[in-house]
Amino acid sequence: MTEPNTSVAANILDIEKIRKDFPILSQMVRGKPLIYLDNAATTHKPHSVIERVRKFESEEYGTVRRGAYKLSENSTQLYEEVRQKVADFLGAEKKGEIVFTSGTTQSINLVAHSFGKRFINEGDEIIISNIEHHANIVPWQVLCQERGAILKVIPVNDDGELMMEEYEKLLSSKTRMVAVNHISNALGTINPIKEITQKAHAVGAKVLIDGAQSTPHLKVDVQDIGCDFYTFSGHKMYAPSGIGGVYGRMEVWEEMPPYVTGGDMIMQVTLEKTTYAKPPARFEAGTPPITQVIGLGAAIDYLNEVGLDKIADYEHYLLEYGTRLFKDIEGVRIIGNARSKASIISFYVDAAHPHDVVTLLDQDGISCRGGHHCAQPTMIRFGVPATTRASVAFYNKPEELDALAESIKKCIRFFSADD
Amino acid sequence: MSYDNELYQQVILDHNRKPKNFHAIENASHSCQGINPLCGDDITVYLNVDEEAGKIDEVSFQGSGCAISKASTSMMTTFLKGKSVDEARLIKDEFHKMILGEMDPEKEVHHLGKLTLFMGIREFPSRTKCASLAWHTLVGALDKKFEGISTE
Numbered sequence: 001m002t003e004p005n006t007s008v009a010a011n012i013l014d015i016e017k018i019r020k021d022f023p024i025l026s027q028m029v030r031g032k033p034l035i036y037l038d039n040a041a042t043t044h045k046p047h048s049v050i051e052r053v054r055k056f057e058s059e060e061y062g063t064v065r066r067g068a069y070k071l072s073e074n075s076t077q078l079y080e081e082v083r084q085k086v087a088d089f090l091g092a093e094k095k096g097e098i099v100f101t102s103g104t105t106q107s108i109n110l111v112a113h114s115f116g117k118r119f120i121n122e123g124d125e126i127i128i129s130n131i132e133h134h135a136n137i138v139p140w141q142v143l144c145q146e147r148g149a150i151l152k153v154i155p156v157n158d159d160g161e162l163m164m165e166e167y168e169k170l171l172s173s174k175t176r177m178v179a180v181n182h183i184s185n186a187l188g189t190i191n192p193i194k195e196i197t198q199k200a201h202a203v204g205a206k207v208l209i210d211g212a213q214s215t216p217h218l219k220v221d222v223q224d225i226g227c228d229f230y231t232f233s234g235h236k237m238y239a240p241s242g243i244g245g246v247y248g249r250m251e252v253w254e255e256m257p258p259y260v261t262g263g264d265m266i267m268q269v270t271l272e273k274t275t276y277a278k279p280p281a282r283f284e285a286g287t288p289p290i291t292q293v294i295g296l297g298a299a300i301d302y303l304n305e306v307g308l309d310k311i312a313d314y315e316h317y318l319l320e321y322g323t324r325l326f327k328d329i330e331g332v333r334i335i336g337n338a339r340s341k342a343s344i345i346s347f348y349v350d351a352a353h354p355h356d357v358v359t360l361l362d363q364d365g366i367s368c369r370g371g372h373h374c375a376q377p378t379m380i381r382f383g384v385p386a387t388t389r390a391s392v393a394f395y396n397k398p399e400e401l402d403a404l405a406e407s408i409k410k411c412i413r414f415f416s417a418d419d
Numbered sequence: 420m421s422y423d424n425e426l427y428q429q430v431i432l433d434h435n436r437k438p439k440n441f442h443a444i445e446n447a448s449h450s451c452q453g454i455n456p457l458c459g460d461d462i463t464v465y466l467n468v469d470e471e472a473g474k475i476d477e478v479s480f481q482g483s484g485c486a487i488s489k490a491s492t493s494m495m496t497t498f499l500k501g502k503s504v505d506e507a508r509l510i511k512d513e514f515h516k517m518i519l520g521e522m523d524p525e526k527e528v529h530h531l532g533k534l535t536l537f538m539g540i541r542e543f544p545s546r547t548k549c550a551s552l553a554w555h556t557l558v559g560a561l562d563k564k565f566e567g568i569s570t571e
Contacts, residue, residue: 353485355458356427359546363422372459385459385483414422415432415486 009398012314018306018395021046025395032365035400040185040213040344040391041369042235045299049238052298057291064290065264065281079290082297083280089300090230091221092247099253099280100288103244104212105135107231108179110246110283111208112139114256115177119206122148125174127205129154129162129191130381131184134374136210140179154180156381160187160336168199175205182214182230186375186387187336188319188344190214197226206252212236212244216393217315217342219308228252234292239299243292253279260285311394315343318392322401329405331412335382343392346373349408351415354386360414361388364407366400425539426546427486434490439497440479447477452567453556455548460484462492464556473504478557485549491537492553498534504561506530511554518547 009015019025024044027034036044056078062071064079080095087095101107120126126140130153144151152175154167162180171178178200183190197207208229214220216237222230229248235241248256258265258276262285267275276282303311322345326332331350349357354370361368369389372379379386390404444450444465452463462482469476478496483489499507513529516522520541524531540550548570559568 355485355546355549356487359426359543360422363424371457376459379459385461414427417432 009314009317012317013306013310013394015314015395015397019397021048021302022395023047023050029365029367030363035364035366035396035403037390037392037396037400037404038367038369039216039393039396040236040373040389042241043216043238043393044395045238045240045295046302048302049240049295049298053240053291053295056294061291063287075290078297079288079293082293082300085297085300086245087247089215089220089304090232090247091223093223094250096278096280097247097250097253098245099248099283100243100245100293101231101283102242102289103233103235104133104210104231105233107229107244107246108135108208108210109139110259111229111231111248112143114259114283115206115252116143116147117257118255120144120147120149120176123174124149124176125152125170125172126150127152127154127167127170127175127178127180127200129180130156131160131162131187131189131375131378132179132181133185133210133212134376135212136179136181136208137377140177149176150174153377156189159338160184160189160382161338161340162189162191162196164192164195167196171199171203171205173203175200175203177206177208179208179210181210181212182220183217183342183344184336184375184378185213185344186373186378186389187338187346188341188391189336189338190218190340190342192340193227194225201226213342213344216303216311217308218312222247234296234299237299238302239296240292242289243296248279250279253283256283258282258285262286306394314394315392318396318398318401319343319345321398322390322392322404325401325405326408329408329412331416332408335384335387344389345392346387346389348384348387349412351412354388356415357388357408357411360411361404361407364403364410366404366407368404424542426543428536428539430494430533430536431486431490434493435486438480438489438493440493440500441481442479443481444477444479449560449563451556451560451564452482453552453559453569454567455484455488455552455570457571458485458488458549460488460549460552462488462552462556464492464496464553464560466557466560468504468561475499475502475504475507480553484552487540487546487549488552491550492556494534494536495553495557498532499557507557507561510534511558514554515551517541518550 062075064076084095152170206228211232215232231246233244265285333348335346358370447465449466467477524535
């Protein structure tokens with residue numbers, strides 16, 4: 001067994017200090033210390049986020065963008081400051097290019113509906129990949145059915161990498177939108193999104209990048225990528241659930257009609273006619289999740305403080321460490337071996353179904369996901385009904401991956417006994 | 420090396436490894452496919468029902484899934500053979516109540532026999548659908564739900 005080279009890890013991050021920032025991590029589960037490895041599903045909150053939310057709710061809360069009184073004015077200012085923080089975090093040119101939503105699912109639905117209504121017509125083509133989350137498949141499928149458009153799919157090779165030469169063949173003057181993830185939630189593949197964007201733009205198509213898995217793990221620069229839309233979810237990046245957003249290039253936003261309508265997204269309403277507000281307000285009907293936005297701001301502050309470069313380095317160390325461990329276990333197959341990969345290890349245990357695996361891991365205090373990860377086409381591509389997935393965050397330790405490997409071996413022995 | 424829980428008992432592990440009645444019935448009088456979309460469990464239950472006597476003559480299944488769903492379906496098939504359709508429906512209701520913790524087989528009258536082995540699943544709310552899929556699919560077959568059933 002590989003000894004954890006803790007000095008390497010310690011050189012990158014002070015892990016014990018970081019773990020103290022996350023109150024939930026110190027608890028016991030079924031009498032054992034919690035080992036949380038389902039970070040691709042959702043992440044835990046540092047104390048600074050929890051405290052910021054508490055303070056905002058108890059001392060500062062007010063409605064935004066409408067009250068002409070102190071609490072509301074203050075709330076509005078804090079809310080808009082977070083928009084600027086998100087813009088800086090993603091490398092957007094303008095603050096107004098950030099639209100708050102409930103998360104990536106709503107972000108993609110917003111773009112599919114609004115962009116689709118204006119720009120997608122019969123015979124047009126939309127390209128996705130074989131390794132998308134359902135949230136980046138279903139909205140496009142529905143749009144294609146409604147508009148008579150055609151959905152095309154970039155295939156992946158056996159390592160879980162997009163086949164770029166096949167992608168190029170799919171592109172044509174009919175392509176209107178290319179929607180792919182930055183990082184696959186099921187396999188961890190980091191996709192070459194800059195190249196994908198350049199090739200799409202060369203045929204006049206727009207590009208949406210699903211950034212749900214990437215924003216917590218690596219530095220994003222939407223201007224460098226050049227994409228037209230970039231979506232994210234707060235709860236996957238240490239912020240509260242129920243908040244996320246989508247970056248869109250302003251000139252594209254301006255051409256798009258509203259998706260959800262109602263209060264706050266209007267310029268003027270008479271009983272006969274409504275004119276719409278400019279972006280981003282046009283796409284933020286109703287009272288937004290104000291507290292969650294404030295929490296998102298605190299999460300971004302926290303990530304900036306730790307440093308995304310360090311986070312990426314440390315998580316990559318954990319990825320390599322965990323991969324080495326699992327490759328040594330007989331009867332365990334890693335699904336997804338892309339050369340460029342984030343800290344997600346999806347694997348299949350021959351002796352047991354993933355749901356039985358995760359139930360037994362939970363007996364050892366280990367939270368892992370077992371299932372299709374809302375990516376059934378990915379599972380079909382790799383010929384498995386589901387996988388077990390360990391998704392690592394920067395608050396995880398190499399020792400936790402050791403414990404996972406031991407627990408998997410125990411599970412294999414349990415299911416193989418008397419065979 | 421053992422686990423401190425009542426879920427994976429030896430009988431359940433045995434049925435998972437060597438499921439009983441694990442085949443299709445040609446020209447079955449009733450059949451239904453059941454899917455658990457959360458897990459990807461996918462089974463088909465086949466029945467030959469004597470309509471006049473209201474009796475289940477034959478019952479079998481095929482498919483793939485976790486140990487709990489496979490063992491539950493296997494044990495259901497061995498348990499139901501020769502029972503009446505009315506009994507089967509009653510047992511399904513009792514089984515369902517037991518795994519949801521709404522009926523305690525140690526204190527209440529029931530007809531579950533050795534199926535009480537699945538009682539431990541009460542402690543695992545995320546796994547109850549694995550155990551109940553077989554029974555929902557059985558009822559789907561009896562009700563002639565040709566489109567199949569889903570636990571969601």
